[in-house]
Amino acid sequence: xxxxxxxxxxxxxxxxxxxxxxxxxxxxxxxxxxxxxxxxxxxxxxxxxxxxxxxxxxxxxxxxxxxxxxxxxxxxxxxxxxxxxxxxxxxxxxxxxxxxxxxxxxxxxxxxxxxxxxxxxxxxxxxxxxxxxxxxxxxxxxxxxxxxxxxxxxxxxxxxxxxxxxxxxxxxxxxxxxxxxxxxxxxxxxxxxxxxxxxxxxxxxxxxxxxxxxxxxxxxxxxxxxxxxxxxxxxxxxxxxxxxxxxxxxxxxxxxxxxxxxxxxxxxxxxxxxxxxxxxxxxxxxxxxxxxxxxxxxxxxxxxxxxxxxxxxxxxxxxxxxxxxxxxxxxxxxxxxxxxxxxxxxxxxxxxxxxxxxxxxxxxxxxxxxxxxxxxxxxxxxxxxxxxxx
Numbered sequence: 001x002x003x004x005x006x007x008x009x010x011x012x013x014x015x016x017x018x019x020x021x022x023x024x025x026x027x028x029x030x031x032x033x034x035x036x037x038x039x040x041x042x043x044x045x046x047x048x049x050x051x052x053x054x055x056x057x058x059x060x061x062x063x064x065x066x067x068x069x070x071x072x073x074x075x076x077x078x079x080x081x082x083x084x085x086x087x088x089x090x091x092x093x094x095x096x097x098x099x100x101x102x103x104x105x106x107x108x109x110x111x112x113x114x115x116x117x118x119x120x121x122x123x124x125x126x127x128x129x130x131x132x133x134x135x136x137x138x139x140x141x142x143x144x145x146x147x148x149x150x151x152x153x154x155x156x157x158x159x160x161x162x163x164x165x166x167x168x169x170x171x172x173x174x175x176x177x178x179x180x181x182x183x184x185x186x187x188x189x190x191x192x193x194x195x196x197x198x199x200x201x202x203x204x205x206x207x208x209x210x211x212x213x214x215x216x217x218x219x220x221x222x223x224x225x226x227x228x229x230x231x232x233x234x235x236x237x238x239x240x241x242x243x244x245x246x247x248x249x250x251x252x253x254x255x256x257x258x259x260x261x262x263x264x265x266x267x268x269x270x271x272x273x274x275x276x277x278x279x280x281x282x283x284x285x286x287x288x289x290x291x292x293x294x295x296x297x298x299x300x301x302x303x304x305x306x307x308x309x310x311x312x313x314x315x316x317x318x319x320x321x322x323x324x325x326x327x328x329x330x331x332x333x334x335x336x337x338x339x340x341x342x343x344x345x346x347x348x349x350x351x352x353x354x355x356x357x358x359x360x361x362x363x364x365x366x367x368x369x370x371x372x373x374x375x376x377x378x379x380x381x382x383x384x385x386x387x388x389x390x
Contacts, residue, residue, distance in 0.1 A: 033237040040071045041090035043274045044196040046117045046225035049251040055267045062247040073177035074147035088229040094317045096228045098149040109231035113342035116225040120303030121215035122200040125192035135163035144176035144193040154320040156194040161386040197284040210292030219367040249349045255305040261285040309341035312362040312374035325388035
C-alpha cells in the first residue's frame with residue numbers, strides 16, 4: 001500500500017525524534033548485553049557475509065553466539081524481525097526504508113548500517129525464450145521478483161520502462177520467494193525473473209533458463225541486500241550491536257578478496273545455508289559461469305561485497321518507491337537516508353577491519369546511461385515518462 005510520507009514522518013517523530021538520532025554505539029565498547037542472537041536470512045549469495053560469519057567463526061571471534069535462521073521469504077523475515085523473534089536480519093536494502101516509512105508494514109524506525117553486497121543479480125528468461133532477446137518483444141510476459149520492496153522490483157521496472165514497456169500494464173510482476181523461482185520457471189508459471197543468485201545460475205544448471213542481463217550491466221555497483229536492525233536494538237544494546245556489526249564487516253572484508261571465494265562457496269553451499277551444489281555457488285562468486293546458451297562468461301565483479309551504506313543509494317530507492325506509488329507526498333530524502341543508512345557507524349568499523357570507507361556519503365552514479373544526482377531527486381523522478389506519480 002502507498003503511504004503519505006509526511007504523515008509517516010510525523011508519526012515516526014513521535015516514536016523516535018529523527019532530528020535527534022545519532023549513529024553511536026559506545027565509543028569504547030563495554031560488556032555485550034546479549035550474547036545469544038538469532039539472525040534471519042534468505043538462502044541467496046547476497047547474504048554471504050551474514051551466512052559465512054557462522055561456519056567460518058566471525059561471530060564467535062567477536063564474542064557472539066549467533067544462530068543464523070534460514071527463512072522462507074521476505075515478508076516472513078520482516079514480520080519475525082518486527083515481532084522480535086529475530087534480533088536482526090538479512091533484508092533487501094529498500095526494506096528498512098519501507099519499514100521506517102510504514103510502507104507495506106507497521107511503522108517502526110529501522111536501520112541499515114551495512115550493505116551486504118553490490119551487483120550479483122540478473123534477468124533470467126525461460127530457455128524457450130532463447131530467441132526473444134529484445135525486451136520490446138516481452139509484452140504479456142509474467143515476471144517474478146523476490147519482494148515488492150526490492151532492488152529487483154525497481155531495477156526490473158526501470159529496465160522494462162526504458163524499453164518502452166509499462167511494468168503495470170504490459171507485463172505481470174509477482175513476488176516469489178527466491179527458493180521457489182526456478183521451480184516456477186520450470187513449471188511455466190513465469191517467463192523469467194530478476195532474481196538474486198544463486199537462483200539465476202541454478203536455472204542454468206538445471207537447464208530451464210538462460211542469463212539475459214546481469215544487473216551490473218544496468219547499474220554497476222548497485223546495492224542489493226543489507227544487514228538490518230531496529231533502531232531500538234541499536235540504542236538499547238549498543239555493545240551487542242557493535243560486536244555484531246563488526247563481525248559482519250570482518251566477514252565482508254574476507255569476502256571481498258577473490259582468492260577467498262572458493263573457500264566461502266564451500267562453506268555456504270550446504271543444506272543448512274544455501275542448499276546448492278558447490279559448483280553453482282562457485283560460478284556466482286568467481287564470476288566465471290555458464291550463461292545457459294552454451295557460452296562461458298568471465299565477469300569477476302558479477303558480485304562483490306562493499307558494506308558502505310551510501311546515502312545516495314537510499315535516495316535513489318525512495319525515488320523509485322515514489323515513482324511506482326509505494327509512497328506519496330513530499331519526501332525529505334536526505335533526512336530519511338541519514339536516519340536509516342548509518343554511514344557513520346559503517347565508516348568507523350570499516351576502518352577497524354582494514355577496509356577503506358569513502359570520504360563522503362553521497363555520490364552521483366549512472367543507471368542505464370542516465371545520471372542520478374542525489375541532490376536533485378525530484379527532477380530525476382520528473383524525467384521519467386512511465387510512472388505512477390502525477
